[in-house]
Amino acid sequence: MKKLISNAAIIGLPLAALIMSGCGPSVKTYDSNCNDAANGAIVATKVAGDLSDMNAMAAAWDGAQCTSVMLYPQKTVGTNDQAVNEMMAGAKGVKASVKALYNDSKVSLMVYWNDNDESFQGMTSDKYSDGFAVQFAQNSSDASKLPYIGMGSDKRPVIIYLQKTTKATFEPNGKGDHAMQRADQSVEKFNQSTVDGVQTDELKKFHESVTALGDKDYQKAFIAEGFRSTTEIREAKTSFDASMTHAGEKYMAVLTRDIKDSYLDLSSGEFPVALAVWDGKKANRDGQKWLSGWVAVELGKKDGKLVQSITEVPKGDVVAGKALAVENCAACHLFDDQVSAAPGMAPNLSEIGGQATSAYIRESMVNPSAVVVPGYNRNAHPNFAWYELAGNKRVSTMPAYDWLAPEQQDNLIAYFKTLK
Amino acid sequence: MSKRQLAMVMDLNKCIGCQTCTVACKTQWTNRNGRDYMYWNNVETYPGHGYPKNWQESGGGFDAAGDLQPGKIPNIESDYGVPWEYNYDEMADGKILTPHQEPTWGPNWDEDVGAGNFPNDNYFFYIPRICNHCTNPGCLSACPRDAIFKREQDGVVLVDLDRCQGYRYCIAGCPYKKIYFNPKLSKSEKCILCFPRVERGLPPACSQQCVGRIRFVGFLDDKESQVHKLVNEYKVAIGLRPDYGTTPNIYYVPPVFSPNKFDENGAPIVESSRIPDAELEKLFGKEAYHQAKKTILAEHKKRKETGESELMDLLIAFQHQDMFRLDTNYYHDVAKAEGKKALAPVDNRYSKGKFTKFTTHYKVGH
Numbered sequence: 001m002k003k004l005i006s007n008a009a010i011i012g013l014p015l016a017a018l019i020m021s022g023c024g025p026s027v028k029t030y031d032s033n034c035n036d037a038a039n040g041a042i043v044a045t046k047v048a049g050d051l052s053d054m055n056a057m058a059a060a061w062d063g064a065q066c067t068s069v070m071l072y073p074q075k076t077v078g079t080n081d082q083a084v085n086e087m088m089a090g091a092k093g094v095k096a097s098v099k100a101l102y103n104d105s106k107v108s109l110m111v112y113w114n115d116n117d118e119s120f121q122g123m124t125s126d127k128y129s130d131g132f133a134v135q136f137a138q139n140s141s142d143a144s145k146l147p148y149i150g151m152g153s154d155k156r157p158v159i160i161y162l163q164k165t166t167k168a169t170f171e172p173n174g175k176g177d178h179a180m181q182r183a184d185q186s187v188e189k190f191n192q193s194t195v196d197g198v199q200t201d202e203l204k205k206f207h208e209s210v211t212a213l214g215d216k217d218y219q220k221a222f223i224a225e226g227f228r229s230t231t232e233i234r235e236a237k238t239s240f241d242a243s244m245t246h247a248g249e250k251y252m253a254v255l256t257r258d259i260k261d262s263y264l265d266l267s268s269g270e271f272p273v274a275l276a277v278w279d280g281k282k283a284n285r286d287g288q289k290w291l292s293g294w295v296a297v298e299l300g301k302k303d304g305k306l307v308q309s310i311t312e313v314p315k316g317d318v319v320a321g322k323a324l325a326v327e328n329c330a331a332c333h334l335f336d337d338q339v340s341a342a343p344g345m346a347p348n349l350s351e352i353g354g355q356a357t358s359a360y361i362r363e364s365m366v367n368p369s370a371v372v373v374p375g376y377n378r379n380a381h382p383n384f385a386w387y388e389l390a391g392n393k394r395v396s397t398m399p400a401y402d403w404l405a406p407e408q409q410d411n412l413i414a415y416f417k418t419l420k
Numbered sequence: 421m422s423k424r425q426l427a428m429v430m431d432l433n434k435c436i437g438c439q440t441c442t443v444a445c446k447t448q449w450t451n452r453n454g455r456d457y458m459y460w461n462n463v464e465t466y467p468g469h470g471y472p473k474n475w476q477e478s479g480g481g482f483d484a485a486g487d488l489q490p491g492k493i494p495n496i497e498s499d500y501g502v503p504w505e506y507n508y509d510e511m512a513d514g515k516i517l518t519p520h521q522e523p524t525w526g527p528n529w530d531e532d533v534g535a536g537n538f539p540n541d542n543y544f545f546y547i548p549r550i551c552n553h554c555t556n557p558g559c560l561s562a563c564p565r566d567a568i569f570k571r572e573q574d575g576v577v578l579v580d581l582d583r584c585q586g587y588r589y590c591i592a593g594c595p596y597k598k599i600y601f602n603p604k605l606s607k608s609e610k611c612i613l614c615f616p617r618v619e620r621g622l623p624p625a626c627s628q629q630c631v632g633r634i635r636f637v638g639f640l641d642d643k644e645s646q647v648h649k650l651v652n653e654y655k656v657a658i659g660l661r662p663d664y665g666t667t668p669n670i671y672y673v674p675p676v677f678s679p680n681k682f683d684e685n686g687a688p689i690v691e692s693s694r695i696p697d698a699e700l701e702k703l704f705g706k707e708a709y710h711q712a713k714k715t716i717l718a719e720h721k722k723r724k725e726t727g728e729s730e731l732m733d734l735l736i737a738f739q740h741q742d743m744f745r746l747d748t749n750y751y752h753d754v755a756k757a758e759g760k761k762a763l764a765p766v767d768n769r770y771s772k773g774k775f776t777k778f779t780t781h782y783k784v785g786h
Binding site for chain 1: 492495562563589592593603
């Protein structure tokens, strides 16, 4: 895919146009009537062939079953950008479909969803790219203690692969090689200069070599313990490839990675992923995106334990749960029709049912400091500290609700799971 | 709050709007690599739209309760302005001089327009603006990635380019709109108070080149420094728009010496002042402005009558070098204490991310 994007960038064509004109006879679209991930897992189909050069048009996808996953707008932490706040106000969930393939060494996921038009960041200050990301939990052996959905949490790291639609407008080589940067206009001037009366094209060549270095796909791998801590993985040790193809008012995005590398071992054949998509037209970037909850992926049919643990909802009384929530939570949290809390006072729970597992909600009630929503910047709201710092440890300012009876907890969880 | 704070004072009574500071900064830092449209230092005419356009109405900063306020992200074409070029080459063929695109906005579009009616009470003054290196920066508070930091050693506010992912909340959060998006790097960049110069004992480029000698630079806690005297002792230098709640560290001596207005016969109205107090109260805060004005006028009078006034001597700045009190030894000591080579940048987070394993002079590696 790297090559495709480079070419597209040089001649300034949108990626899809290039694919349609140059790289394949036709553009396929895929079925969106899929099994619902709320009831099951994304079951990957084993293939014998090579997965190292996958894209959305590959024939192998036809044989893979699809699963639909709901993605909900991220509202937990607010932003201070007026434009995105206005554009995302009232945003509803987005349905994405997922197919998965694997062989002995690699796993490949394709995500497709509706998006009418392509957006590119470009050379301006207030435009944003579309994008998609797949998040893996580094350790999912205990399904009741999965990382926080918003890019992990302390001691529960996640690995994230991000692909954004972009033209090659970034730094010359993406490696921080500032020595190779130069001003276009001065190269132009130098270019006309002569040495001993002979025209020299030395700087022209330099210009070309730097431009070639600049052809870089916006494709990044991150390790994070919460979106405050996101750090790019640059070493070649983690091998992955991602692409986004736009056709028929849909994006088809593919991520392929090794089943096992030094960051992530998926060889148990059963692991959770979370998906995110960004709509550049709505000024999406960072946490302003649509985000799914954890969804189980099974390489072949497994025993379904992980699926059960992720999709489980306690049989509680939703009405009693709401009454409890209004009584105990609404003073600080915004959710549902509850508006008494000041914005920014505590995480917004409006979409929690679509993004958090029951186990996570229970853990957060009983032991609020287990996961402190990480991206919150205390300087922005000095009057509403979500946490205190004990050394490097973040201690939540929310009191523990461990005194609630188990059935009360179940009622609350059953209610929160309806919020989406 | 940082251990020490480097600060700058600009005497607006002396600024002639020559833009030498702007050019000094541009040629030093922003003439390349996606920074081309940025002016880390600009000089704008007040009253006016400013740079970027209408920055004072673009949100950001904090409210009285201390909460970060939502803000806007300016557009390069319509709010910052992009340079246009002329068809000089074609003029040899008899063509008339035309710009390559219709100019609609530029960084100094409304230069010298001002307000009031000419010639009776029209007025304007110049105000050079750089990053305020605030004690409570709006940009820092808006960043969800801890990519902006305030240097412990001298309070300079910097972007950790390794951590920055180009989300641009910082631009919305800065009420002065003095942090910019570099579309080529997809990262935010801003005035660095010329820290590589300052660490070597040189004043920032804008101050070094200032023709009007309006800029003082030094540490606020250095009792001998000019900035300490102007800000803390005489209290004649005030931060811009203190109501934004960021506690800026670039201070201004307000323009209190403005010419008389004219009456209908064209005669000067004695003791009248063209620049309305209300404008300056808005920019500097009512109480602080009037206090500063009172002190400056009193010292001015004293100097006239007795020939003596430390404040007036300071503001005149007989020797350019007397405007700066930098402290190379201090930076050397900090570097030494941290086991670094003296004259290497004291804080290498600017070129090296928090989790970066090694760094060379230019290259960041992992």
